Amino acid sequence: MTDYIEQLLQVEIDASDFATFERFLPEHVLNDPVSFIDTVREQEGDLIEVKDGRIGDVAFPALTAADPQRTVYLACGYDSVRMLVGMQSSFYQDYRDSMDILMGEKQLAGLNPPEHKKYRALVSSAFNMQSLSKISADLIDPLVDALVLEVSNKERAELVQDIAVRLPILLIGHIFGLPIDKYGRFAKLASQLMTGMTDFENGLIASQKLKEMLEEVIEEKKRAPGEDLISKLIQSEVDGETLSDEDIISTCRALVPAGIETTTRALSTLMSVIIDNPEQMDQVRQDPKLVPAAIDELLRWNGPAPVIPKRSMESIDFANVSVPANAMIFVYLGHANRDPRNWEHPERYDLNRSRQHHLAFSAGPHLCLGNQLARRELETTLTQVLAKLPKLRLDPEAPNHPIVGFNFRSCDQVFALT
Numbered sequence: 472m473t474d475y476i477e478q479l480l481q482v483e484i485d486a487s488d489f490a491t492f493e494r495f496l497p498e499h500v501l502n503d504p505v506s507f508i509d510t511v512r513e514q515e516g517d518l519i520e521v522k523d524g525r526i527g528d529v530a531f532p533a534l535t536a537a538d539p540q541r542t543v544y545l546a547c548g549y550d551s552v553r554m555l556v557g558m559q560s561s562f563y564q565d566y567r568d569s570m571d572i573l574m575g576e577k578q579l580a581g582l583n584p585p586e587h588k589k590y591r592a593l594v595s596s597a598f599n600m601q602s603l604s605k606i607s608a609d610l611i612d613p614l615v616d617a618l619v620l621e622v623s624n625k626e627r628a629e630l631v632q633d634i635a636v637r638l639p640i641l642l643i644g645h646i647f648g649l650p651i652d653k654y655g656r657f658a659k660l661a662s663q664l665m666t667g668m669t670d671f672e673n674g675l676i677a678s679q680k681l682k683e684m685l686e687e688v689i690e691e692k693k694r695a696p697g698e699d700l701i702s703k704l705i706q707s708e709v710d711g712e713t714l715s716d717e718d719i720i721s722t723c724r725a726l727v728p729a730g731i732e733t734t735t736r737a738l739s740t741l742m743s744v745i746i747d748n749p750e751q752m753d754q755v756r757q758d759p760k761l762v763p764a765a766i767d768e769l770l771r772w773n774g775p776a777p778v779i780p781k782r783s784m785e786s787i788d789f790a791n792v793s794v795p796a797n798a799m800i801f802v803y804l805g806h807a808n809r810d811p812r813n814w815e816h817p818e819r820y821d822l823n824r825s826r827q828h829h830l831a832f833s834a835g836p837h838l839c840l841g842n843q844l845a846r847r848e849l850e851t852t853l854t855q856v857l858a859k860l861p862k863l864r865l866d867p868e869a870p871n872h873p874i875v876g877f878n879f880r881s882c883d884q885v886f887a888l889t
């Protein structure tokens with residue numbers, strides 16, 4: 472193991488920072504939001520109006536909190552969702568009440584035409600196949616190897632703390648090109664930034680401190696550029712324009728929820744899938760070519776970021792509803808991915824089902840820029856866990872590990888015997 476990887480293993484990261492924050496929802500919705508929404512959809516169709524902050528008889532305060540006067544919908548069903556995410560000129564991204572405040576207005580997921588295309592082009596080079604191969608060889612492969620080795624040296628493990636929360640934070644730090652002495656601070660601030668979903672003030676404090684830290688890093692990279700994302704962003708140019716320091720900070724800060732929170736939660740779900748499906752996992756162990764299918768099914772079945780916010784730019788008829796201009800539309804990708812018209816028994820995790828295009832990474836102009844990187848993290852982890860922990864199994868004394876959440880889905884803890 473290199474010194475670099477050994478030092479990364481010392482960085483403290485607390486899994487409780489990623490625990491489910493939506494405990495205010497009733498248990499049946501938290502556990503199985505798709506079935507709950509299905510009961511409402513039977514009456515109301517693919518575009519469900521959120522009236523007085525409620526869907527059916529359940530309160531979803533977060534959906535209307537920003538502006539109680541505004542018309543709000545939840546869009547579901549594969550065909551409607553697929554169409555909606557492709558209609559960029561009718562439905563704009565809308566993170567004005569959340570991410571744009573915490574991360575900065577130039578965060579990619581919140582941008583719309585014409586700015587979005589230019590900024591996406593600037594950031595894209597850091598996520599192409601060449602960069603991905605290098606990141607895999609330099610960090611993902613050796614770090615996952617080391618994390619799994621640590622687990623194999625224990626008798627009992629909690630796989631969310633031991634693996635799921637550690638890989639994504641350390642990986643994003645590496646992609647930024649952070650000096651090793653800044654990882655500890657970065658891990659704390661990144662975790663604190665994500666508390667912004669429930670404690671906005673605390674999130675804002677983290678956002679400001681992260682900005683100060685990134686300013687220091689940008690200055691260092693201007694003096695001594697490397698091959699990392701921040702150096703590339705400093706040097707990148709589209710149509711003769713470069714990014715300001717402020718733009719670089721927004722871009723990087725937005726990768727905390729986009730690249731850390733999503734993948735951490737997906738890895739936690741992967742841990743539960745490994746423990747709960749021993750027969751399917753044995754099949755993958757015998758035939759590692761099934762790893763991509765196992766991960767693709769995980770993302771369809773219980774993707775970590777199933778809801779994205781949009782805004783109608785004009786009044787428009789959509790899914791048999793006259794939608795007014797400036798309505799808020801929460802697009803339920805996770806529901807689209809369980810549409811029984813596309814998948815038989817969609818509620819089952821089944822890596823052997825025939826593969827069809829799902830929407831866990833959305834689609835259209837805002838298709839997740841990190842989708843290949845996320846798949847690589849998940850596939851490498853699954854491969855190494857299956858290869859190096861052949862006896863990994865459920866700890867019979869451990870509490871259940873349900874996958875929960877509406878806006879984010881994940882498992883808080885997964886205890887296992889090694």
Ligand code: HEM
Binds near residue numbers: 730804838841
């Ligand atoms: C399993 C893990 C992941 C999932 C399920 C996921 C999902 C998504 C989704 C649904 C969107 C669309 C958001 C919207 O339209 O509002 C998105 C956008 C984005 N994601 Fe991911 N993501 C994952 C991992 C990552 C990683 C690892 C990175 C980078 C390190 C990343 C970077 C981005 C960026 C930059 C965008 C904005 C793209 C744009 O608006 O043009 N994501 N992601």
